[in-house]
Each structure stands twice: as C-alpha cells, then as structure tokens.
Amino acid sequence: MKKVHVTTTVNGDPVEFLADPRETLLDCLRNHLDLTGTKEGCGTGDCGACSVTLDGTLVCSCLVLGVEAEGKKVETIEGMASEGELHPLQRQFIEHAALQCGFCTPGILVAAKSLLEQNPDPSESEIRFWLAGNLCRCTGYDKIVRAVQDAAAEMRGAA
C-alpha cells in the first residue's frame, strides 16, 4: 500500500515520517521514529502500555492510526522529564519501588500525568479507576497508587 507522508510534533520536536495507512501511531512511534519507550502489550487497547497523549488527550496509541497524527501534538514517555529533571511521578515511582519489570511503567506514568493535570488531588479510588486501563501484572498496584498519591501531594506543594 502506498505510504502517506505525515508531519507532526512529538514531545515538542517537529517530525516527519512515511506511514503505511494501516500502521498504528504506536508502530510509527516505535519503528519510524525510534521512540521505543511506548510499549505494545496487547494491540487492542486493553493494557494501556502504549499510552500517549494526542493534543492533550490520553489515548492508546495502538488504537490510533499513524496518519491521524498529522498536524497534531503527540507527547510520549520520552518527553516526560524536562531538561534532565525527572517529573515528580517518575521520581516517586523509583523511590516507592512502584515498578518491578517496568514494562507497563511508561504507559502508567503517561496516564497518571494526564490524571494529575485534570485532578491535582485525586482520591485513592479516583486513581484506581483512572488507571484501570493500564494493566500491571507484577505489583498488585499498591505501590503504584501510593507513588501517584505522593507525587500529587508533592506537585500540590503539600509534601
């Protein structure tokens, strides 16, 4: 199938790539732009490992076509730390041991950042329901939820 030229912005940088119209945004990020921090766990939008934001909206990049990124702004895990400084969520995840294998971690961090942008003071239940689309098989979620709570508190200036 003839490829489509896509121009978009990823983590603030202008990028271009040629996408097969059948390729997902996830495939394009990983295979055309070498942004392999975004993971594929299912390809059906059930596991959230491929979470990115598209014009600020949290999406599963496996359910978005690469050509749909044309003219939009994509944010991935690679853009989460700014100028060498970790986002509070990233730091809290390390300090809380909120990851074991770490495969789901990029997607969970992207999703949690999106949550805290909309709700800076989420309850435990709100965190759990927001992250219900991000599967983790290692941790039982306990330390993940605590890390998000502490990052939220830190970002509110309450820590």
Place this chain on the structure above:
Amino acid sequence: MAKDEITKGYKLVGTRPNRPDGLDKVTGRARYGADFSLPGMLWAAVVRSPHAHAKIKRIDATKALALDGVKAVVTRADLPTGLEGEDLNLQENTLAGEKALYDGHAVAAVAATSALLAQDAARLIEVEYEVIPHVTDVDAAMQPGAPVIREGAADYSVPEGMHPNVVRHMEFGHGDVVAGFAAADIVREETYKTEATHQGYIEPHACVGQMGEDGRGEMWVCTQGHWYIRRMCAAVLGIEAANLRVTPSEIGGGFGGKTTIFMEPLALALSKKAGGRPVKLVMSRAEVLRATGPTASASMDVKIGMKKDGTVTAGQVMFRMQGGAFVGMSPIGEALPCAFACYDIPALKHEAVEVLTNRPKAAAYRAPGSPMAAFAVESLMDEMCRELGLDPIDVRLKNAAKEGSKSSYGPVYNRIGLVETLEAAKAHPNYAIPLGPNQGRGVASGFWFNHGGETSVSLAIGEDGTVQVSIGTPDIGGSRASIALMTAETLGIPYENVRVNVVETGALGVNEPTHGSRATFASGKAAVEAARQAIKEMCRRAAAEWEIEPEAVEWKDGAAQPAGPNAGKFPPMTIAEIGAKMGGTGGPISGHHETNAGGVGASFGTHVVDVEVDPETGRTTVLRYLVVQDAGTAIHPAYVEGQYQGGAAQGIGWALNEEYVYGADGRLQNTVFLDYRIPVASDLPMIDTVIVEVPNPGHPYGVRGVGETGITPPLPALAGAVAAAAGVRLRSLPMSPPKVLAAIKAARQA
C-alpha cells in the same frame, strides 16, 4: 534510607535504596525484547493452526514467496529430524509436523522486509488440514472413547490399563490412611477444579535472531534464562550451543512463562534462509494467549479426617492435571508434594495423573502446581474448620509443620517459618476487624520449595575501587538491587559503588534462568562468594605491600587492615587504593563463583482476605488483603513486599476471574485482555504485607527466596471468604460473578 531491621547488624542489607535500573525504566530508555533492531533487519510472522486437532496434508507457500520483499519461509521440513524427549517436544511446539495439536499451534513462518508485509505473506501461505476429533477438558480426556492425542506416549510410571491419554503417574505417602480416617471424628471428601490461567506478563515474547549459513548466530531476546534459550534453540535447530550467543533484553514479566522457548528458533531459521539477515519476531497478545505459557488445569479429589479439636488424622488426594498435548508439562510432581506441605499429618496418600489434551504446551507458572493443590486441600480444611466451629488459624497452628516435622513428601524439615506466619497473621489488626452483611473472611497458607541451581557469577574491582558484578539471571523484580546490596555489604563499600549487570551467554558459565525464586538467593550467594574471593586477593596485595603475612591482614569497612597489634602498624588500605595500584601489584583483581547452589530454605506464607459478595450480581469485591510470608531475610524489603503483593494479585485473578475458555470447536475463545481479564487497579485494595524473617542457615544473609509462594494461598483464601460472605462454597475456579450468582440462586431454591 531507613533501616527496617537493625538487630541483625547489617549496614545495607534490609535497606531500601533506589534500584539501579529505575531511571531507565521511568524514562522509556530501558530496552525490552521488541525494542531492539539491527541494520538490514527483516520482520517475521507465524501461520497458526485454527484447529484444535488436525492432520496437516499440505503447505504451499508459493503465493507468499512470490510477493516482492518476502525473503524466506520455514516449515517443519526445514528443521532437523531425529530429536527425542523434551527436545522433540520443543521442536514440535516450535513448528507442527504431521499434526496440529492445539488451536494456535505454529505451522509455518515467513520473513519479509516489513511487519505488515510479513503478515500479508502469512495469509497467503496455504495449509490444507484434515480436522480430527479433539478434547480439551482434563476429565473428558480420560473417558473411554476420548480421542487419543499420542499413541504410546505414556512413560515408565503409568500402570497398565489406564487411558492412553494418561502419560504420567505418581503416587506416594506415609502412615496408615485407613487407620487415620478411622481415628477421625469427621471425614470429608470433595472434588475441586481449577481452569488453566496464563502468566499474563504484559510484554509479549519478542526476539531478534541472526544466523549465517555457517550455523553461527546471535539472538537478543526477552527471557528469564538465556542459557536455556541457547540450549533449546541449538537442540531444535541442530547447531552447537557455543555458536549461538544470546543476549537477554530487559524483561517485561515472566512468572515462569519465559523459562522456555516458543518461537525463538523460527527467527534463527528464517535468518539463515534469508542469507543471514537479522529477523525480528514479536508475538501478538492473541498469539501469547493461544500458543504460550498457560498453566495446567486440574481436577482434584481430596479427603481429610479431622478430630473435633482440629487435629488432622489423615489426608488423601487424587489429582488429574493436563498440561496440553506434550508429555511432562503438567506440574503433578510439584502439586503433590505441595498439597499437605504445611502440615504434620501422620497418614497421607498422594496420587496424580498427567493427561494429554488438545491445548497449548503448558509452562511453569509461579510455584507450579502449588496454587491448585492449595485450592483443593486448604479449601477442604476451611470447610471442616467451619463445620466444627474452629478458628482456621488455630487449626493450622495445631497441625503446622515445623523444624523436625516429617514433611508430607517425606524428608524432615529444617528450620522453617510457617508457625511464625500464622502467629503474625493472627496478631494482625486485619484479623480482628468486624465484618458486615454479605462480607466474609478467608484464611489459607501456602508453600513453595524454592531453588538454588546452576549459577555462575563474576566480579571485578575497578581502578577507582568501584565494583562490577556480572550475573546470568535476568532481573525481573529488582534482583540487581538486592545483589548489589549483598555485594556492597560483604565488601564494606557503598551500595552506589556496585554495579550489577546481567550479561550474555558468552560472558559467564551456564546459569539457570531466574526461576524457582532463586535469583536473589543463588546469584546473591554466588556474588557474596565472589566478593569474598576478591577480598582475599586484596588482603594478599596489601600484605605484599606491607611485607607481612596475608593471614595477618583482615578486611574491614572496605579496606585491608592489620589483623591485630602483632601484624604491625599500617593505615587501612582502602579498596580504592588497592584498585588504583592493582596494575602494578599483580594485575586485575576479580572474583568468580560457580556452583549448583545448595542450602535452599523452604518458603511458607499465610494470607487473610475479606470480601463482600453482591447477592444480586454475584460480584466479589476484595475489601482488604493481608500477606504474611517468611522471607528468611529481606535484602531489599520494598521488593520483597512487591513480590508478596504481586503474587497475591495474580492469585486473586486466578480465584475470581481468569480462565481459559474453549469452545466446542476446541478454539480458545478469549484471546485478548478484554476477555482474559487480569486484575486491574480498580479491582484491588491496598495489599498489606508482613515480612516474617526466619533466616535460612543455608545463605550468607539468610535469604530464602520470596517470588513464588504468594500466589498459592489466594485461591483457597478467596474461596473461604466467598463461602462465608455468600453462604455458598465454590469448588470450581474461577469464582466469576455468573458462577457465584448461580450458586446463590441454587442455594435459595434448595
């Protein structure tokens, strides 16, 4: 970093520093199986059988190979013949031969210049099947008339007269069970069933393989054990192990499912056929569920005799397990010894059979066999405690195995910590919280052997006194941190000065995988021995410098020091000073340790769960959950807690939701995470943990291994809690809402 336990006198062991790979993993930089690429790389796709049982009459790849960009196709005809035993199993699971044995069985593979092109090409490969009768249920497979999956497959252990699908048999016990049951006040006998579940690691299997016409190759792969990958690929392809260099990627979960091969030889075979171009092969989630891993399904009869005071007088089990269409894959040999391992019972009889079915080749899953066995035995224990009005923890304490007890599988236990976990569970506040309507509490204990195994570790002192440790057990849950802690503790240097690397097959002797809860135990033990060897050499270098006897030098606080006043007066020579000078004092300083690690300490745990069951929908909500487990010594307590919590979560999924659903056509019906539903964040509460520490005398820091036991108690604990909450006892997992609701309705009508 707060010290959790100061009485042991360790400086670092027991602290919670940040893991060394944390930064890479929160920034997306960590490279997993599918993240690796090479110049000129091709992509592969696999053609899989849509039938549960079918003769393969013809495979025609003409149309696929005619596509521009398609470089190679492999079928079973491309693989060597003459393999036997498990090697033949591995080859046959890699690519079907005369028969496809389960829905999803690989039949052919193709490599092309892009992933989409490879998928297009796979669809053009024509396979002609002759569908034959199939069976997927363990009990149905033993019935007269059930289709025979392999003629003459039974091994030496199977007595004559059993169904041809029964391929292994095991029986053991001790004492007089007839007298034991006669001495009981009540004797109960029930049948329990568990469905197959999948390990459910979020990272699908992925590898890049490269192999030249000369049979030399390389592989980058997500695996729990890259020497196993090397040995198995070499066997399946008929090449020499040393000619295959395997580098493990970071691994996105394994839980036993990545201790073997499923598709890795295909990447190498395709690469060889495509002129040596590297080939990437990544499974889809549906491929993972249909054709990798799952655990066995089980049908289990249990009989227990108990006195009115809770003393167990005798126990008997008969387990039937299927591990797919391949001999030797069900965990009957683990399930039976685990069944009554928590108890000191005078008379026991264990029997099990392994049955072939048209299902995928089962793989190890966290404490293989133990969760099913516990579901059966601990559920019946719970039913009898309730019948007699006895506290379940008191009854377990009364019968608990301890040091000196004869275990259910024969040998006498060394120091073990089951009693301590029971006492800690009973003393925990969760055990006293009052329950409301439709709520119930369940208790269960669990056991796992733990494992040492083949281990090779190398350690090198740097020119600045920092230390590099090379290990061969892939780090899945933070073992690099725990091994760095033990190494730094032994050397008396800061944790940050030790870097632990998981290295490729060319860099160390053979290592078994990260399995059997062994990484922190065995690689840690070997790293400590390697550090001790380096310390000895550093003391020798200092002695030579000081011109005194090596025996007059001791190692303390990261430095060589005169061992006493008679040794002479010299200022301590630090590891940094020794490292800076080592080029001139005799060359590089390193330590090695190779062993088949012994000194394994058995693991026990006790869980307490509270649930609420909605009588209108049958849905079970987990209100609170407590894991108490003996770690021996918790090297990095945060990651010990993580193992407890993760094991509990997997067990909760097994108990409440997860199951393989096969249609009448023998096809797996739930091949995506939407339908094979593992616990999500909103399904679970916080999971409380208590780390009991009864040090294992067989490890320099007392480690037992903590990875597996935690998945075992949730199955029966949840069953007991649901029974208490809803008034119905489910003896078949999962306790999904429709099943619970049906049981509630049936109880109302009765």
Place this chain on the structure above:
Amino acid sequence: MARVHLWSSLRRFAEGQEVVEVEGATVGQIFDALARTYPGLAPAIAAGLSVAVDGEVIANSRSAPVRPDSEVYLLQRLKGG
C-alpha cells in the same frame, strides 16, 4: 549406606521395597547405584529426578554430598516459575 525412599509408583521397580540402601557419597553416585541395582529404575533416573537429602531439597545436582547415614527421598524433577 544411605537410605533411599522411593515413591510408591517406583517401588514396583525395586522388588516392592519402600526403602532401599545403596552406597554413594554424592547424589550422582546414589543414582548410579540405584540404576545398577534396580535396572527398572533407570528410565526414571534418566528422565530426571530431584531428591531431598536430610531435609534439603536438591533439584538437579549430582555432586551434592550424601553421608553414609543420610536419608534420601526421591522426588519428581522440580520446576520453578
């Protein structure tokens, strides 16, 4: 001589005995002695066995030491997740 306990389904290969006594200073020597004395046990040993020696479970080591008065239990080959 070490006392080696056979699980029930192995006993038919050892004249029905539950416990057999064989010479051997290591697990491997015990296996070899068993296979020599009771050839019917050879397939089971070849298929791979684990053992418990004086209470310690040993999954796959032929070199593990066995004392003259050790109590050895044969187990099916153990696998871990």
